[in-house]
Structures are given as structure tokens and as C-alpha cells.
Amino acid sequence: MKKKLNVGMIGYGFMARAHSNAYRKVNNFFDLQYQPVLKAVCARDEAKVKIFAETWGYESVETDWRKLVERKDLDVIDICVPNNLHRDIALAAARTGKMILCEKPLAMSSQEGAQMVTAIEQAGVANMVWYNYRRLPAVTLAKKLVEEGRLGRIFHYRAVFLQDWTISADLPQGGTALWRLDVAAAGSGVTGDLLAHCIDTAIWINGDISRVTAMTETFVKERKHNLTGKVEPVGIDDACAFLARFKNGSLGTFESTRYARGHKALYTFEINGEKASIQWDLHDLHRLAYFDHRDEGVLRGWRSIHVTDGEHPYMSQWWVPGLQIGYEHSFVHQVADFLDGLAKNRPASPTFRDAQETQKVCDAVLKSGSTGQWAEVV
């Protein structure tokens, strides 16, 4: 008999769908002691939230997140709302002793993030942040290869996250679907939205970053605001590129923009070590490119590993070797790891404390972007 874990979901957008799908599938593919139960979902529009509840199988709805958080029949609060709500919901949920799963970025700033880490650690409740790219089998394999020392000393870490959906100057900012362009809801632009993913993966694989120097740009300076109807200044960074020094002595370059015409979600990273290199590309997410200098000279070259074998991370739980899985499975894996961690009393990463490290790097990047100086990660 599995132990039930009653989930209270806040939000019914993109991530609420990705997580709901993961909760529903996880016990079909992973053998776990715990089983999520879709107990309640909360959003402000009652008619729409009821449709969402019906579609995904939630037992009840709420329209006020404070009411949801106070409910006695929930074990976990899952925060899938814009970034400006993460802190208040997490602090309220921690006060009620509930576990918290929070979407990334953890917070609007590292100051807010620190409050959240303190609250959750004082409450002593299980917690995790949805940096889901860690759970794509090819990315997990990259981490494993680096950990095993196959690359030797790491010299370079290079990451890029490119999109092209905000180029039109007519696109408004704020409100449903466009909160990412509103600094009051998002906290920052590509830095917190896209580079946060790159930074999380980088720290996970290559260790902490000590200092950064960044340039940021806002190409469209004013946009109509959907909530006020007025043309208002744009406060987010449309593009950001930064150099980083890792604590292990390696050098990092990171670039993100929503103005790279032709790119929808091009997240790539490359790691160059003394003995070998790795490349990964979200558009081809089940493959990992690997070059090993120790290969025999005539055969030396980039291998394209189809990460679908039973020996590859997570893959023994899915189909048969050679059949690939996709984006949504990273969320299934993350839930599986969280539930497994609960059973074994071994927190799944990234915890709020782990995610706060990314928040600190984002703060340093934005600071450097505005001062033009190197900034320490503190």
C-alpha cells in the first residue's frame, strides 16, 4: 500500500500542466513508496480552474492561494505561478508545516531567496526547486561523466539559451502570458528566466561560480502594459551575456536572449576538459556528444550517444533501448527523485538552499550588467 501525498497546486499554466502530468505518471513508471494525489488546484478564475481540475483530475479547487495553503488536507504545496508570488506563498506554506515544491527561479532576488531558505529550514519541511533540466537523461549522464573524472581537469563551460518571441515592439508587457516582460512580476528578464537554468546546470556539473562580468540590454525600452493600459518603461533584460570564473579554476561564458530570430528554445552547453569534451543541445535532448582524446588516433572524433539504453540514467524505467523520451519526462524524473528522497530521508536536489546559489549568481550578473564592473557572487 503506497503512502498518499496530497498535492495542492497553485497555478494552471504551462508548468502546472507539466507537473500535473508528472504526478499522474510517476507511479506508473517508478516503483515508489509514495503516491501523489491531486487534491486541489488554485487559480483566480473559478471557471477556468474548474476546467483545469476536470482535465487533470484534481478533486477540488480554490481561488485564493492563502486558503489553499491553510487547508489541513494537503501535504505539499506546488508553486507554479509568476516569480513575484513565490516568496509569500513559500513563507505561508512553511508556517503551516507543508512540504514545498517551487518553480524556478526560487525568488525575485537573493535577498528574497535567503528568507525562503531560512523559513523552510526552520520549518524543517521537505523542499525542492524545479530546475528540471538536471533530470533529462543526457544531462544527468553529462554530470556523471564529469564526476567520474572522464574529462579530467575542466577548462571551459559554455552555455547558451536563445529564443525569439519578444522581438516585436508591439508586444505588450504584463498580465496573463506576458508577465515575463513585466519586471514587477518576473524580477528580471532572460537572466532569471533562461540563464537561471544554465547557471543551475553549470553549478550542478562544474561547481560554484565565484565572480562574473556581464552585459545586459533592453532592446525595446517601452511597451504597453496589459494591466494599466499605459505605455510604460520595460524593466527586464532582453539579452544578457556574461563571463564567469568557477571556483575550480575553469572559465565560463553564458549568453541568453529573446531576440535571436529563428531560435525557440535553443539551450546548449559545452564542457571542455583536459581529456575529453561534452556537448548537449535541448533541441536534440536525448543525445550527448562526447569527444575523448584517449581514443585511438584514427578513430578519434565526436561520438553522438543516443541516451536511450537501460544503463543510461532513468532509462531503465521507460521503454526498450533505442526508444527515446522527451521534455515532459524530466518532470516525471524530478517527482520520482523527490518521492524517493522522502522515503529514504535523503532530500532531492536542488533544494531551496541549492537554488539560492543560482539566485546569488543571477543577482551578481544583474549587478555587473548595471555597473559594468566584475561582481562577486555573495
Ligand SMILES: NC(=O)c1ccc[n+]([C@@H]2O[C@H](COP(=O)([O-])OP(=O)(O)OC[C@H]3O[C@@H](n4cnc5c(N)ncnc54)[C@H](O)[C@@H]3O)[C@@H](O)[C@H]2O)c1
Ligand atoms: N522549469 C521550467 O523549465 C519552467 C518553464 C516555464 C516556467 N517556469 C516557471 O514556472 C512559473 C510559472 O510559469 P508558467 O510558464 O507556468 O506561467 P503561466 O503564465 O503559464 O502560468 C502562471 C499561472 O499563475 C496563475 N496565477 C497568477 N497569479 C496568481 C495568483 N495570485 N493566484 C493564483 N494563481 C495565479 C495564472 O493564472 C497562471 O495559471 C514561473 O516561476 C516560471 O519562471 C519554469
